[in-house]
Amino acid sequence: MRIGHLIFSLNTGGTETMLVDILNQQAEGHAVALFIVNDEVNEGLLGQISDQVKVTRLNRKEGAKNPMVLLRLNRALSRFGATVIHCHHHKAVNLLRPSLRKRTMLTLHTTQVPVVNLKKYGKLFAISEAVRKDAHDRCSQQLQVVHNGIDVAAIAMRTKPADPQLFRIVQVGRLNQEVKGQHILFEALKILKDQGIANIRLDLVGDGPSMPSLVGLRSSLGLNDEVRFLGARNRQYIYQRLQDYDLLVQPSFVEGFGLTIVEAAAAGLPVLVSDLEGPMEIIKTLQWGDSFTCGNVRSLADGIAAMREGNAAAGTMSALQAREAVRRHFDIHIAVSHYLKAYETIK
Numbered sequence: 001m002r003i004g005h006l007i008f009s010l011n012t013g014g015t016e017t018m019l020v021d022i023l024n025q026q027a028e029g030h031a032v033a034l035f036i037v038n039d040e041v042n043e044g045l046l047g048q049i050s051d052q053v054k055v056t057r058l059n060r061k062e063g064a065k066n067p068m069v070l071l072r073l074n075r076a077l078s079r080f081g082a083t084v085i086h087c088h089h090h091k092a093v094n095l096l097r098p099s100l101r102k103r104t105m106l107t108l109h110t111t112q113v114p115v116v117n118l119k120k121y122g123k124l125f126a127i128s129e130a131v132r133k134d135a136h137d138r139c140s141q142q143l144q145v146v147h148n149g150i151d152v153a154a155i156a157m158r159t160k161p162a163d164p165q166l167f168r169i170v171q172v173g174r175l176n177q178e179v180k181g182q183h184i185l186f187e188a189l190k191i192l193k194d195q196g197i198a199n200i201r202l203d204l205v206g207d208g209p210s211m212p213s214l215v216g217l218r219s220s221l222g223l224n225d226e227v228r229f230l231g232a233r234n235r236q237y238i239y240q241r242l243q244d245y246d247l248l249v250q251p252s253f254v255e256g257f258g259l260t261i262v263e264a265a266a267a268g269l270p271v272l273v274s275d276l277e278g279p280m281e282i283i284k285t286l287q288w289g290d291s292f293t294c295g296n297v298r299s300l301a302d303g304i305a306a307m308r309e310g311n312a313a314a315g316t317m318s319a320l321q322a323r324e325a326v327r328r329h330f331d332i333h334i335a336v337s338h339y340l341k342a343y344e345t346i347k
Helices: 014-026 067-080 129-139 182-194 211-220 235-244 259-266 277-286 297-309 319-330 332-343
Strands: 002-007 031-038 053-060 084-087 104-108 123-126 167-172 200-205 227-231 247-250 271-274 290-292
Touching: 002 014, 002 067, 014 031, 014 259, 014 332, 031 067, 053 067, 084 332, 104 129, 123 129, 123 332, 129 277, 167 235, 167 259, 182 200, 182 211, 182 297, 211 227, 235 259, 247 259, 247 297, 259 271, 259 277, 259 319, 271 277, 271 297, 277 290, 277 319, 290 297
Parallel strands: 002 031, 002 084, 031 053, 084 104, 104 123, 167 200, 167 247, 200 227, 247 271, 271 290
Antiparallel strands: none
16 A cells, blocks of 8 residues: 655644654555655654655745645655545645545544535544544534554653652643643642642643743743743653653643643553543543643642642552553554555545
């Protein structure tokens, strides 16, 4: 089988990091190519792609309307002879000439995706039941759920609290507070500090447009000693360092799935998440972690305090059982298997 993946940009994010794993797994038994339309490419992430994957970079400036780029893309896809073209943005199909559109599939990676282009694809996937339901309710199209997957074996297992005298929290994600909600996590820490709970530290892993705002908020709330910005880190760093923490918090306002939640569970790290459908699907499946009311600072503060005291509903399983549950439900090999079977239906 000859599998082409089409994406606009290769930045660091859940969509892109999982795509790298899919590419590498599929390349073990098939001819696989990645076509990147825009010039926004994280070189570190690109370097994690197997040499067996043919990568074509079109280097278009985002939003530019250059017909030569579309011509080059369609020529490259035709030369590759893709059996299937797996797209990772709903607008990607509009870049393709009609003869190639017949071979397209699309994965929806989040809720609230515009539905105008969905009928143009041969098959639709959703990364969670929440994403499937959101799209189906708005366009009546049938979607197959294929959960995001991770390489469980690559994640170091947490065996004991990192520091009995310090409760260490980590938040992993793009610093975009309107989507990821980091600011309410800061406000929750301020509530706890004012209550005299002083032995909590927060590390944020990631970068993004909200960095200046969050740095200012940290200072104005008096949290300079409690909050650190670690910047963007590669997956190897994250997979080895999750074991150093006592809790992962994901305070998102929008989250179709939540790959970092699965990664933390694989490390045996307790998780506290917004009660959105995507993250809740994960913790209900794994029976691991707890939730708070999305956007509610008081609810988040209470959840952190309960986790710190060991009084939260962290699930009925041990950390090792949580890791095994991740392996059963969210291993990357499962996702790859589902996609390959679906590709075979393309005529």
